[in-house]
Amino acid sequence: MGRSMKTEADGSPAPRARDKISSVAADLFYREGIRAVGVETIVKQAGVTKISLYRSFPSKDDLVVAYLEERSRTFLDNWDEMFDRHRDDPRAQLRAIMTYLAERTTTEGYRGCPFINFCAEFPDPEHPGRKVARDTKAALRERFLTIAMALDVPRPQKLADGLLLLIEGAYAISQTFGGGKDGPGHALVSAAEAMVGGWS
Numbered sequence: 200m201g202r203s204m205k206t207e208a209d210g211s212p213a214p215r216a217r218d219k220i221s222s223v224a225a226d227l228f229y230r231e232g233i234r235a236v237g238v239e240t241i242v243k244q245a246g247v248t249k250i251s252l253y254r255s256f257p258s259k260d261d262l263v264v265a266y267l268e269e270r271s272r273t274f275l276d277n278w279d280e281m282f283d284r285h286r287d288d289p290r291a292q293l294r295a296i297m298t299y300l301a302e303r304t305t306t307e308g309y310r311g312c313p314f315i316n317f318c319a320e321f322p323d324p325e326h327p328g329r330k331v332a333r334d335t336k337a338a339l340r341e342r343f344l345t346i347a348m349a350l351d352v353p354r355p356q357k358l359a360d361g362l363l364l365l366i367e368g369a370y371a372i373s374q375t376f377g378g379g380k381d382g383p384g385h386a387l388v389s390a391a392e393a394m395v396g397g398w399s
Contacts, residue, residue, distance in 0.1 A: 217255040219245045225266050229310055233263055234320050260327065263317070267331040270313050275338055289349035293362075293391060301387040304369045307378035312370040339363060352398040361394050 285292035
């Protein structure tokens with residue numbers, strides 16, 4: 200007789216099943232695109248039942264939002280952990296940020312920004328995932344504003360927005376030029392420094 204799936208007292212699946220679903224869905228959504236991946240593929244690769252998936256996530260949209268929220272949390276937490284060590288030297292902090300992003304966006308197999316990818320697939324501004332994407336970009340914009348203010352430049356918000364546009368461009372162009380040593384993504388550090396110089 201086979202073992203029954205473990206559940207919580209309220210009938211929801213055990214945390215391990217939810218974690219497996221989330222992990223598999225995140226990988227598939229990022230690599231293949233959200234619309235291209237059906238729940239059948241997710242449950243098959245996660246080794247769970249559809250009932251288990253729908254107990255954790257009442258709809259695919261709920262799973263998509265959970266995916267975006269986790270990406271946002273991880274991205275912003277990692278950002279702060281990596282770059283806060285340079286907070287007393289805003290130029291060094293900005294250089295570290297742009298160096299990291301230049302390397303990341305020019306790595307072979309990089310699939311771009313998951314929030315940009317989501318917005319391209321789901322143009323409806325009322326989709327709940329759009330708020331997660333907007334909030335993430337707004338949080339990034341605030342981080343650049345903090346740097347711009349620390350640099351004591353005129354019109355720091357304009358510089359912050361310019362820096363945000365630079366990295367959004369790097370995310371986008373990574374999908375046309377890909378990796379390689381000669382791609383335009385490698386110009387990110389010098390472009391940011393030139394932009395700061397122009398504002399100083």
